[in-house]
């Protein structure tokens with residue numbers, strides 16, 4: 001309880017405030033928005049990978065489903081954006097429910113199967129024969145609801161809620177039971193934990209997070225193609241950021257995004273050839289020397305990071 | 307009142323478990339009463355761990371019945387059994403390595419049988435784990451991990467506790483302390499099913515033993531009677547665990 005308050009004060013409040021206020025001081029709002037998107041996605045990966053040990057390579061499937069669920073609700077049902085956002089998120093959660101049998105797979109098989117599932121959704125959405133419903137490969141245009149201020153504001157709220165969720169998971173009994181499942185699902189069951197239910201809940205929460213931010217992404221950019229919102233780089237980036245900082249922590253994924261996505265935007269745009277080299281070396285170094293990420297290292301040095 | 311007069315807490319009837327044709331359990335039947343310590347002994351591979359695995363929901367039996375407090379429990383998932391009051395330790399301890407010792411016990415206390423979960427700190431203290439409470443369980447040595455397995459099982463508030471080779475690898479003083487503890491649990495009304503190779507330990511702790519060989523029960527009675535039984539002696543002679 002006390003730690004939850006402390007974690008909120010140290011991470012959630014300042015980060016949310018920064019996300020809300022920076023647009024007044026810094027003109028590249030799109031970049032700030034992208035930071036928010038990756039902060040949210042990295043925490044979403046944290047929920048499912050950090051707390052249950054299942055690596056969702058196809059995590060972008062929920063993001064894309066949220067984006068399309070939102071857009072189709074706007075286009076066909078003429079719903080208000082905030083209501084459409086709920087529908088987009090619901091679509092992502094429904095997809096997650098359909099994919100729960102994947103939990104019978106372990107390790108790499110789960111990762112690959114979830115990737116295949118995301119690709120399958122992409123194939124359906126971008127199918128030219130579904131033009132009338134999804135606009136097929138020709139993409140979505142939502143100029144009628146374009147509203148960068150409001151959609152940015154909603155993204156900030158989603159960021160705050162997502163960070164709140166990870167603070168809760170880190171400090172609650174539910175989070176503890178998830179970590180016990182990740183360590184040894186058999187022992188967890190013997191300790192009385194309903195393994196299937198807890199794991200499914202974490203999976204749905206994780207999908208909900210990606211679906212929400214996917215919907216807001218569609219709203220904010222308002223023009224996009226299937227490959228924009230189903231691009232594998234969303235999964236890869238979110239996973240790398242989360243792992244770099246350290247999962248099953250609150251601050252790890254945040255540090256990962258700020259540092260790595262920061263580097264990406266500083267070097268990646270101006271000198272892409274160096275960027276790939278530096279990025280590659282960083283990730284190799286991470287795997288070799290810091291398998292648990294940055295936060296466990298800081299903790300070993302006696303710095304009590306959330 | 308002697309335990310034999312009470313209704314059994316656990317009744318196992320004609321239990322069968324096959325692994326691709328091989329009969330690991332072949333018609334095993336026994337009963338355990340509240341407060342009783344039943345020893346389950348037998349050579350390596352005779353089916354002792356499998357028996358515990360079936361009782362605690364790790365495996366579904368291929369035949370037979372497990373009854374707890376008069377209700378059939380075979381096929382129930384482990385977490386339901388834990389909440390009913392059936393728990394166990396593992397032959398090779400299975401702590402949650404990245405969780406602290408205290409967290410390991412806390413998970414069980416939060417999720418186990420509602421009323422019975424013993425105080426976490428009291429448990430840590432009584433099993434001499436209090437000094438490591440904030441350390442990750444991965445840092446414990448194997449004897450301590452065994453005690454943590456036991457602490458976790460106790461934290462769920464079990465009424466039936468199955469312990470699988472808890473004594474193996476413990477020092478003489480540790481053995482004596484564990485024996486005392488198991489006796490104390492039984493004294494508080496918990497029924498225990500104790501799998502052990504060390505006959506001295508079995509003799510000290512159990513009220514009664516069941517001898518298992520190749521998935522079948524070949525003897526039931528006190529240990530003193532067992533070591534005079536011709537078939538039991540035959541099974542154990544020539545094995546490394548001969549009395």
Ligand SMILES: Nc1ncnc2c1ncn2[C@@H]1O[C@H](COP(=O)(O)OP(=O)(O)O)[C@@H](O)[C@H]1O
Pocket residue numbers: 325330348349350351352353354355356357
């Ligand atoms: N999961 C399993 N798959 C296949 N065979 C198993 C499995 N578990 C146990 N066995 C076999 O069942 C027999 C009984 O094993 P076990 O119950 O572990 O014996 P014990 O605990 O008495 O030493 C052994 O022959 C063992 O190889």
Ligand SMILES: [Mg+2]
Pocket residue numbers: 354355356397
């Ligand atoms: Mg065994």
